[in-house]
Amino acid sequence: MHALTLPLPAGDTWTRAEFEALPEDLPVRVSLIHGELVVSPRPRPIHQRIARRLATRIEEAAPGGWQVDTDVDVLLDDDETEAVEIAPDVVVYSTDHDPYERPIPADLVSLVVEVVSPSTKRKDRRSHPELYAEAGIRHFWRVETDQTAPAFAIYTYEIDDATGRYVATGVHHDRVSVTSPFDLDIELKPVRDR
Template sequence: MHSLTLPLPSGDTWTRADYEALPEDLPVRVSLIHGELVVIPRPRPIPADLVALVVEVVSPSTKRKDRRVQPTLYADARIRHYWRVETDQTAPAFAIYAYELDDATGGYVATGVHHDRIIAALPFPLDIELKAVRER
């Protein structure tokens, strides 16, 4: 196990300036939450070709993260197909947004929005009647 030495904060708690002064190449992820430095080990990379599709179900409490942060992480991991399931929309009440990784930009491009049925050939053939899924 490797040890990690971080500088001490300037006072009793960490400030934004203390946080921003940390080196950018830390072997761990760090977050500043209410004056506390939270250290999270970086996950080991998964060969992106092992994951063909990620489906993210948007939660009301994490909407922003699910819509903005997670897709970036999946694209960085080179996961070719990403679907976002929205369940709390008013009209329609259920939708799947499908995306595919664009090799030129490294980001996702939209390939469709599905409300009643999703038929796809990639990343594998499937045909799902979404009404049946919603009723479960």
């Protein structure tokens, strides 16, 4: 096994420029949260399969003006010393953003989806949704798999304008049928089955 060597930040925290200068082919996932580099293992194949299948179905339903990608960096906070940049499992964002450029600014993102894994439960259920809501991303979906919950389900959330926090809009076991951010009707059996 090869040791992973990353450069050190010039100061006490990582800047966006230092973070974005990291190689794209790292064998681990990295996020920048309030200037701290957070390293996570790459997801299991079943996690990636669920994210890919769900992204495909969302993309098929998306009207013009939207694009859908998996595991791409979203800039949640551009603070000079405590920037936040995370790669959600699925991102639905405006075609105003050039897909050759990274990161995607949060104000162009309408929906982020996190597929919960055993090693990411806390982040996917608590800290990441708070960061997405603070950045103003209107919709958040959390996918619980048979690895993380008794039954496969997608939990949907939307920002409450009064509080700026997510409120639950549904729990979906067999089908996700929503009208926001746009009309979506997705049968979940093909998404979850191996």
